[in-house]
Amino acid sequence: MHLENALFYYSPITDRPPLRWPDGKRVAVYVGLNVEHFLLDRPSTSIWPGTADLVPDALNYGWRDYGPRVGVWRITEILDRHGVRASVLLNSDVVHHNPQIIKAGLERDWAWLAHGQTNSILQAAMDEDQERAMLTRVVDTIAGATGRxxxxxxxxxxxxxxxTPALLAELGVTYVLDWTNDDQPYPLNVPGMLSVPYTVELNDLGLFARGTSGQEFVQIVKDQHEQLSADSEHGGRVMALALHPFVTGQAFRAKYLDQALAHLAAQPDTWLTTSDDIADHYRRTVQEHH
Known part of the structure; x- marks a missing residue:
């Protein structure tokens, strides 16, 4: 007995009504900025597996903790320089532990997406009632701190x-980024719910863990934009750039993020936007007319 995916249907990108972005732009670009909180006594994303099972794990915890203390501020400065509003993937525990980051994001009108409570606890293995309570707490916490x-x-x-998608819909959430399988938004088989493109490929965590250099990162960003721009002759495309402050926020990588964003901001066919605005535009122009 094999489980078939009931959440969405197969839809080849060649068979869809054309997607048009505002002002004739071809590629909608957003920066998915992971702003996360990690527990001291749980393993999570690690730079060195040798100590990952220790409590406390000073090496890996400290590496991750560089993000809220230093890295996110360096990235914020670069985003500001290029007029980019972050789409913040926010662990709700950040509200309690790093309120200065929330304040900085509110001053910049960042978009706030719910990203669970902490990245030390994954979503799986909860029953429906547990998950509903947790998601409600996460959404309410973020709403209380950001005003929306x-x-x-x-x-x-x-x-x-x-x-998860149906429980999120109950809470007024209208799109998810978890299914990284497309260059356009598409409807899920949950009323009112979309999938919006995110990426595990153009993602600093995966790229730099595999030894990608700063110069190679800039070239990868350029290559991604170039191909999506060519593809968009048949309908607009989405380019997500996934960043983690403890990775791209490192001092020796900062200038390469600066160069990558300078390139994207200079492209006349690029709509530098947020995942919220991408979802809204798709809903307004594609879903309502088909």
């Missing part, structure tokens, strides 16, 4: 249960 309810979701580690 998050419209987007990405699970910690891109994890969901079979109930």
């Amino acid at each position: 309810r998050p419209r987007g979701w990405m699970g910690p580690g891109l994890t969901e249960t079979f109930n």
Whole structure:
């Protein structure tokens, strides 16, 4: 007995009605900025597996903790320089532990997406009632701190249960980033719910863990934009750039993020936007007319 995917149907990108971005732009670009909180006594993303099972694990915890203390501020400065509003993938625990980051984001009108409570606890293995209570707490916490309810979701580690999209819809969330399988938004088989493109490929965590250099990162960003721009002759495309402050926020990588964003900002066919605005535009122009 094999499980078939009931959340969405197969839809080849060649068979869809054309997607048009505002002002004739071809590629909608957003920066998915992972702003996360990690628990001291749980393993999570690690730079060195040798100590990952220790409590406390000063090496890996400290590496991750560079993000809220230093890295996010360096990235914020670069985003500001290029007029980029972040789409923040926010662990709700950040509200309690790093309120200065929330304040800085509010001053910049960043978009806030719910990203679970902490990246030390994945979404799987909860029953429906547990998950509903947790998601409600996450969404309410973010809404209370930012003044608006998050419209987007990405699970910690891109994890969901079979109930997650429907439970999110109950809470007024209208799109998820977890299914990184497309260059355009598409509807899920949950009323009112979209999938919006995110990326595990154009993602600093994966790229730099594999030894990608700063110069190679800039070239990868350019190559991604160039191909999506060519593809968009047949309908607009989405380019997500996924960043983690403890990775790209490192001093020796900062100038390469600066160069990558300078390139994207200089492209006349690029709509530098947020995942919220991408979802809204798709809903308004594609879903309502088909």
